[in-house]
Amino acid sequence: MRAPSARRRGGVGVYGYACLLVWALVAPALLQGPRIYWVPGTVIAASWLAGARSWRSLADRRTWLLLLGLALVGAAAGGWGSGQPLQSALELPLRMVARALAVLLAADTFAARVSASELAALGEGAGLAGLGFSLGVAINTLPVLQRTARSTWMALRLRGGPGRRPWRACSRLALTILALSLGRAQEIVEAAEARAFSPGRASLKGPTWKSGDLGLALGLVLWTAALVLVG
Numbered sequence: 001m002r003a004p005s006a007r008r009r010g011g012v013g014v015y016g017y018a019c020l021l022v023w024a025l026v027a028p029a030l031l032q033g034p035r036i037y038w039v040p041g042t043v044i045a046a047s048w049l050a051g052a053r054s055w056r057s058l059a060d061r062r063t064w065l066l067l068l069g070l071a072l073v074g075a076a077a078g079g080w081g082s083g084q085p086l087q088s089a090l091e092l093p094l095r096m097v098a099r100a101l102a103v104l105l106a107a108d109t110f111a112a113r114v115s116a117s118e119l120a121a122l123g124e125g126a127g128l129a130g131l132g133f134s135l136g137v138a139i140n141t142l143p144v145l146q147r148t149a150r151s152t153w154m155a156l157r158l159r160g161g162p163g164r165r166p167w168r169a170c171s172r173l174a175l176t177i178l179a180l181s182l183g184r185a186q187e188i189v190e191a192a193e194a195r196a197f198s199p200g201r202a203s204l205k206g207p208t209w210k211s212g213d214l215g216l217a218l219g220l221v222l223w224t225a226a227l228v229l230v231g
Contacts, residue, residue, distance in 0.1 A: 011212030012050040014118045017110045019217045020046055024106035027224055028099045035227050036095050040102040042223065046216060047109040055108040056143070063104060070096045111143075121207050144184045145177065152176050 020043065027039050047055070057063040071093040156173055 011210050012113075012216055013210045013213050014114050014122055014207045015209055016050060016213035016216040017113050018122075019213070019220060020050075021103075021106040021110045023220045023224070024102040027220075028095075028102065030224060031227055035230075037098050038227060040098055040105060042220075043102050043105045043109075046220070047105065050109070050113070050212065050216065052109045052113060054112075055105050056112070056146070057104040057108050060146075067097050067100060070100055118207055145181045148180045148184075149177050152180070 024039065024043050027042075028036050031039065044055075073093075073096070152173055156169060
């Protein structure tokens with residue numbers, strides 16, 4: 001659970017990544033028309049400058065299946081095939097995909113660059129004893145959950161599954177993934193307790209604002225204002 005060094009992170013801390021995630025959620029509601037397509041591009045550029053060089057979501061085919069599903073839903077809701085121009089019919093699904101992609105990339109960056117100890121300190125600084133640590137454990141368990149699900153599914157396929165009883169096989173698959181993920185979370189908690197950390201009586205100081213946090217937050221505000229005013 002050791003936090004990355006400041007040099008590796010380009011001077012951006014937990015507040016900067018939190019600002020990027022909040023901006024990815026809020027910015028699409030402020031931008032109209034084609035300007036919304038700037039949101040995922042901005043998230044990629046900001047993440048890259050902050051030190052993130054890869055995004056797990058882009059390498060997962062389920063992400064693209066999700067985006068394809070959103071596009072199909074948007075096309076159906078937008079009246080695809082009703083005789084309207086192709087550009088108008090594609091407008092809604094493309095906007096939905098842009099919003100979802102921006103949030104996925106920002107969440108990927110936040111999960112990869114913010115450690116459990118930093119989230120615990122953030123929660124303590126806000127007066128939420130134990131909540132920050134719980135969120136940190138949950139977020140740090142997500143990559144383990146993904147690897148566990150992949151390995152368990154491959155093991156099931158090698159044993160001839162799902163077979164003639166797919167629901168039974170899927171229920172066992174879910175139970176296996178849940179048990180292994182909970183075991184990993186328990187290991188994190190035990191490691192924290194071995195270091196004399198207890199969420200209920202922790203006295204962690206809240207993370208300090210870094211120059212990179214202020215620069216990223218100010219840059220996002222100015223960039224959003226520019227996009228709104230130019231349109």
